[in-house]
Amino acid sequence: MEKQAIKKSSPRKASQERAQSDFSPEAVEQVSMALNTLLADAFGLYVKTKNFHWHLEGPHFRDYHLLLDEQSDQIFAMTDPLAERVRKVGGRTLTSLGQMARLERIADNDEEHVEAGAMLQELQQDNRALAGHLREAHEVCDEHQDFASTSLIENWIDETERRAWFLYEATRSHGN
Secondary structure (H helix, E strand, O other): OOOOOOOOOOHHHHHHHHHOOOOOHHHHHHHHHHHHHHHHHHHHHHHHHHHHHHHOOOOOHHHHHHHHHHHHHHHHHHHHHHHHHHHHOOOOOOOOHHHHHHHOOOOOOOOOOOOHHHHHHHHHHHHHHHHHHHHHHHHHHHHOOOHHHHHHHHHHHHHHHHHHHHHHHHHHHOOO
């Protein structure tokens, strides 16, 4: 009678899996979910900001066009570090647009025409919402002592608040 082969992880493979990060499985799951959700939000806000950038019209076109281009670049710059943090803590990052759409908390705007002032106000609200989401993720990361993620998030909170402030001042100063 032949013995059945029992599949076991080799000690080396198990060691490699544990060596990927020193976070507990619970921490990996919670931090990954928080960061992946932020990643979906960042992509959503990036696309929305670019959409408004492309469709701006009016007397302040040049200023607003440049402002939104600068802001979209800044938002996009968050995406790779977010995805890489997920991998560094031992998680899996987003794999599809569908997954992003399911996680994203930034509402799309599919209107064919939006006035420039309304665009800026909507983006201001979206950036304020993103700042709140960043704070929530910071709490999750802090709870699990993921200091590298909290450090990144702290910088992104400041950048996000700055974007919201600029958008607020642009709409206020022009009476839109």
